[in-house]
Amino acid sequence: MSNLLPVGLFNKKKLSVLAASALVGALAFPLTMPIAHADALPQLTQLIKDNRDAVVHISVEIDNKAASNAVTEMFSLPDGQELPKELEKFFRNMPRGTPQPRDSQAMGSGFIISQDGYIITNNHVVDNASKIKVTLNDKRELTAKVIGKDKYSDIALLKVEATGLPTVRLGDSDGLEVGQWVVAIGAPFGLDHSATQGIVSALSRSLPDGTYVPFIQTDVAVNPGNSGGPLFDLNGNVVGVNSQIYSRSGGYMGISFAIPVNLVKNITEQLKTAGVVNRGWLGVQIQNLDQELANSFSMAKPQGALVASVQPSSPADKAGVQAGDIIVGFNNTEVNSADHLPLLVGTTGIGSTVPLKVLRAGAEKNLNVTIEKLADKDAGETQELAQNGTTGTGALGLAVADLTDEERKEANLGMDGVVVREVRTDSPASRAGLEAGDVIISVNNTGIKSPEELKSIVDKAPVDKPLAMLIQRDDQKRFIAVGRS
Structure with a gap:
C-alpha cells in the first residue's frame, strides 16, 4: 500500500510556506440560512483544556553517519584498485574526500501517562534518534531516553526526569463503535497542541505494515507531526495512538489510522518491565481466500486463513496443522481472514495451549496448539505443449x-x-x-x-x-x- 504514510517524522526543512485560502460563504449561501442541529455537535472545549497539558511535542536528532558510511562504502573501490579510465570523466569534477554528514531533525507527538515522566509515542518517531527532546505545554524542554520500542506495533516508551507532570487517562478501545466522535491533539507540521475532531470510520483495519495492529480508522485530520499523539473519546479518555495516514499528497486526505489503546497498554507494560515485547508464534504461512479459492475448497464464502505452508517443528506443525487447512477459529474466536489471525496469535501468552479450528477436505477438525515465542527470524511468516522433456x-x-x-x-x-x-x-x-x-x-x-x-x-x-x-x-x-x- 504505497500511499500509506507514517505521520511522525515531520522534517522542519520541508516546510517553507504554509498557505491557506478561503471562499466567502455569503456568495454561496443565504445570510439567513439556519445552522441545523448545532446543539447536537459535541462540545470539545473542556476536553481539550483538561488534556492538552499532558500532550508533548517531540523533536529528535537523527545521526546520519551510518547512512553516509554505507553510501561511501557503496562507491569505494577495494584497496589497491584504481578507477577505470573510461569512468574517470564521470567523477572528474566530484569533490575529493569523504563528505561530512549532518544530523537531521524530525518531529512528532506523544503523551504523558505517569507523573514521574513516562511518555508514549510511535516507534517511527524516535527510531534511529541520537537525541530526543520533549517540549511540554508550559515550554519546558526535557531530554528523554528510550525505555523500549517495538517496531511491530509502532509503539515506543520514553522517560523524562521530572515529577508532578500532568497525565492523560487511558480508556478502553474495545468499546469503540463506528460513528463515535473522537478528538486528536498533536503537533502537525510542528504546530504544538493542535486539536482536530472526527468520527471512527472503521475498526480492526489490517494494514500491510501493521501485521500485529488492528487499527482504528478515523476521519480525524492527522498530518506529519501528529504521530504518537493521543486520540480521545468524548469522555477525555485516550482510546488510540495516531500513527499513519493514507495519502497521495503527503498530507491528510480524510483517512487516518490509530493504534488501539488496549494494545498499547499491553505493549507499554512489557516495555516498561522488560524493555522488549514477546509475541506468540504459530509457524504458518497463510493467505486470504477469494471467492474462486473458496469455491475450490467447497466453501460458501471466503472466510478464514488458508495455510500455504507449515514450518517444520513449529507450534502448528506439532499440533498437526497441514498445508491446505483453512483456520477458521483460534482460541474460541472466529478467524475472519488471514489478516485477523496474526493479531490473535501475537497477543496470546507464550506457553498457552489454545483450541484451533480448521477446515480440512471440507470437514471441521479441532486441534490444540501450544503457542511459542515469536523470534525476529520468524516475523516475516505470515505466502498444450509436449516437447523438450515437458x-x-x-x-x-x-x-x-x-x-x-x-x-x-x-x-x-x-x-x-x-x-x-x-x-x-x-x-x-x-x-x-x-x-x-x-x-x-x-x-x-x-x-x-x-x-x-x-x-x-x-x-x-x-x-x-x-x-x-x-x-x-x-x-x-x-x-x-x-x-x-
Whole structure:
C-alpha cells in the first residue's frame, strides 16, 4: 500500500510556506440560512483544556553517519584498485574526500501517562534518534531516553526526569463503535497542541505494515507531526495512538489510522518491565481466500486463513496443522481472514495451549496448539505443449517438467513438485497468474510427484470447479485457484 504514510517524522526543512485560502460563504449561501442541529455537535472545549497539558511535542536528532558510511562504502573501490579510465570523466569534477554528514531533525507527538515522566509515542518517531527532546505545554524542554520500542506495533516508551507532570487517562478501545466522535491533539507540521475532531470510520483495519495492529480508522485530520499523539473519546479518555495516514499528497486526505489503546497498554507494560515485547508464534504461512479459492475448497464464502505452508517443528506443525487447512477459529474466536489471525496469535501468552479450528477436505477438525515465542527470524511468516522433456496439460494451458536435482535442492522441497516451463497466453493458467519457473506442489490437496500425475489429477477433476493449486515462487508458497478452459 504505497500511499500509506507514517505521520511522525515531520522534517522542519520541508516546510517553507504554509498557505491557506478561503471562499466567502455569503456568495454561496443565504445570510439567513439556519445552522441545523448545532446543539447536537459535541462540545470539545473542556476536553481539550483538561488534556492538552499532558500532550508533548517531540523533536529528535537523527545521526546520519551510518547512512553516509554505507553510501561511501557503496562507491569505494577495494584497496589497491584504481578507477577505470573510461569512468574517470564521470567523477572528474566530484569533490575529493569523504563528505561530512549532518544530523537531521524530525518531529512528532506523544503523551504523558505517569507523573514521574513516562511518555508514549510511535516507534517511527524516535527510531534511529541520537537525541530526543520533549517540549511540554508550559515550554519546558526535557531530554528523554528510550525505555523500549517495538517496531511491530509502532509503539515506543520514553522517560523524562521530572515529577508532578500532568497525565492523560487511558480508556478502553474495545468499546469503540463506528460513528463515535473522537478528538486528536498533536503537533502537525510542528504546530504544538493542535486539536482536530472526527468520527471512527472503521475498526480492526489490517494494514500491510501493521501485521500485529488492528487499527482504528478515523476521519480525524492527522498530518506529519501528529504521530504518537493521543486520540480521545468524548469522555477525555485516550482510546488510540495516531500513527499513519493514507495519502497521495503527503498530507491528510480524510483517512487516518490509530493504534488501539488496549494494545498499547499491553505493549507499554512489557516495555516498561522488560524493555522488549514477546509475541506468540504459530509457524504458518497463510493467505486470504477469494471467492474462486473458496469455491475450490467447497466453501460458501471466503472466510478464514488458508495455510500455504507449515514450518517444520513449529507450534502448528506439532499440533498437526497441514498445508491446505483453512483456520477458521483460534482460541474460541472466529478467524475472519488471514489478516485477523496474526493479531490473535501475537497477543496470546507464550506457553498457552489454545483450541484451533480448521477446515480440512471440507470437514471441521479441532486441534490444540501450544503457542511459542515469536523470534525476529520468524516475523516475516505470515505466502498444450509436449516437447523438450515437458508434459502439457491442455485443459490449463501450461507445460511442466520434473525438477532437476539442483532445482529441487534450491526449492527446498521433498519428493513433491513439478516445475512450470511454459504458460500459454490467455490460458486458464495464465489468467490464474501462473508463471514459468513456478513449482506446483499439490492440486486439491494431493501432492504432485510427476508431470504425468499432474495431468491425471487435472483430467479427473470436475470441470465446473476451480482447482486449488499450491505453488512455490521465490521461496514463498501460496494457493491459487485455477479454472478450466
